[in-house]
Amino acid sequence: MKSTTKTPTPSYVSTTNACKLCKPLGACIAFRGIEGCVPYLHGSQGCATYMRRYIISHFREPIDIASSSLSEKHAVYGGGPNLKKGIINVINKYNAKVVGIATTCLTETIGDDVPMLLKEFRQEVSAEHLPLLVNVSTPSYSGTHMEGFHATVRAAIDQLAGKQETAETTPINLLPGLVSPGDIRHLKQILEDFHIDGIVLPDISETLDAPAQLDYEKIPEGGTAIADIQRMGNARATLEFGRTHCLSKSTGGKLLASRFQVPHFPLGLPIGLRETDRFFATLEDVCNTAIPRKYELDRGRLVDAYVDSHKYLFGKKAVVYGEEDLVVGMTAFLAEIGIVPVLCATGGKSGHLAEAIAAVTDDILSAPPLVCENIDFYEIAEQIETLAPDLLVGTSKGYPISRKLNIPLIRVGFPIHDRFGGQRTLHLAYGGTQSLLDTIVNAIIEKKQADSPIGYGYL
Incomplete structure (x- = not known):
């Protein structure tokens, strides 16, 4: 059995409510996870403003994102001077240890050579405590927020990681x-x-x-x-x-x-x-260490919960959407608990989604799910009306479909804008899986109670 990737071929070229976010947004989140780092977007001010608002809505934390604030003039003459002035402003205002510089569509389109500009900046500025400057190429038109995130992690490793000859430990x-x-x-x-x-x-x-x-x-x-x-x-x-x-x-x-x-x-x-x-x-x-006893107990409780929940979940159908690796992980989990993933959808287009889905479901599912890459929510909605799923699993961007078709939505991943605590949602390991399982079972029970003409107080 092998999952097949379907790339929709509509009679139009527009994207309606994309099932992805922009590449520099992922870069900003990754840079935020480095000690003393200020994310810096080389582009227009609007990009930084949009991304700040979007990130704050999910994490409910303030985040400063610096910008080189390019205008029409810089689109013609180049953004190098603004890039350098902006870095100096960040140094003076934030005392940052790292400035994480990500490009945007504008600066990539006009062809700014950021590594060369940073080399010039280091030669021109004789600051005694110049912060580390890490740069990454993240034009939105070439990928998704996850690609920007992963590119930033790789850039940080490429430009900062080393090997110490006198290291005391091997991490x-x-x-x-x-x-x-x-x-x-x-x-x-x-x-x-x-x-x-x-x-x-x-x-x-x-x-x-x-x-x-x-x-x-x-x-x-x-x-x-x-x-x-x-x-x-x-x-x-x-x-x-x-x-x-x-x-x-x-x-x-x-x-x-x-x-x-x-x-x-x-x-x-x-x-x-x-x-x-x-x-x-x-x-x-x-x-070369045995798994700690506490996780053996967590695993045993999870297996017990799988058994207890089977009667509620077996044969239910689900649509899973979002960033590719989360779709793979959630599909593997749903197949384990008896739910049939009928559509696995993403706005990414790595070409690897069907292969990865097959690797985690081939020995569980009797038939492969429909796998769609480079898809938007308009196209997902069209598929859902035919597939008639019992659950939607993905970010809060699928809420309009959930509301329109009265299908429970299990919110996972990023972004979650219409619920509280998205930054604390557990997805991983036995503990995160247990939390997801409880959420899914209770959503099924709640839907059953709501649809019943008499309601059920004991299930």
């Missing part, structure tokens, strides 16, 4: 992708329970979900320490999440493997029993 690198701050905290706790010196890049667990402060901090505490990034070449292994992402030619983990000979372990997002088992088994092998 383990963990590249989790764009998961929630709650997930990052959970992963860090797992590494701690394994007694692992772990480096998580990026780490948004505090920078995008901080405690209340008496005074506003321009740059919040937290993020992956620069010193830790600089010693990633000393690691005994790199664990990198994302079945579709890890199929691409160049990732942060593959760069560490080729440059510093750090063993690379590509894994799916640990959602569901089997993908989480693979994650823990890899930790056991790499660390």
Whole structure:
């Protein structure tokens, strides 16, 4: 059995409510997960304003995104002078340790050579404590927010990581992708329970979900320490999440493997029993340490919950949409619990989604789901009317479809704008899977109660 990718061929060329976000937005989130870093967009002011508002709506945390604020004049004559002035302003105002510079459609279209401009800037400015400058190419027209996120992680490794000859420890690198701050905290706790010196890049667990402060901090505490990034070449292994992402030619983990000979372990997002088992088994092998008892108990409780929930879930149909690796992880999980994924949809177009879906479902599902890449929500809605699913699983951008067709929506991933606590949503490992399972079962029960003419008080 093999899943097939379907690329819709409508009779129109417009995109209606894209099932993706823009590339520099992902870069801003990734930069926010580096210690002392200020994200800086080389482009127009509107890009930074839009992304600040979008990120704040999900994480409910303030975020400053600097901008070179290009105008029509700079589109003609080039944005180099504004780029340099903007960096000086960031240095003076924020005292940043890192300035993370991402390009936008405008500066990529006019052809600004950012690496060359930064080289000139370093020669022109004799600042004693010049921050680290990390740049990444992220034009929106060439990809999604996830591609921008992963490109930024790779750029940080490429431009900052090294190998220390006198290193005292050999850490383990963990590249989790764009998961929630709650997930990052959970992963860090797992590494701690394994007694692992772990480096998580990026780490948004505090920078995008901080405690209340008496005074506003321009740059919040937290993020992956620069010193830790600089010693990633000393690691005994790199664990990198994302079945579709890890199929691409160049990732942060593959760069560490080729440059510093750090063993690379590509894994799916640990959602569901089997993908989480693979994650823990890899930790056991790499660390030569048995899984801590607390996670054996978590796994046992999850198996028990699978059994208890089967009568509610078996045979239900679901549409899963969003960024590619989250779609793969959620599809693997849904298939395990007896729900049939009938459509797996994404706005990305890596070409790897069908392959990744098949890898996690071939031995579970009797028929492959429909897999659609480069799709928007207008096209998803057209498919849903034919497929008649019982559940939608994805971001809050699918709410209009959920409301119109009266189909429960399980909100996962980024962005979640119409519910509270998206930054704390747990998706990963046995604990995150248990939380997702409870949410899904209760959504099914609630729909059954709401549709019943008499209601049910005991199910």
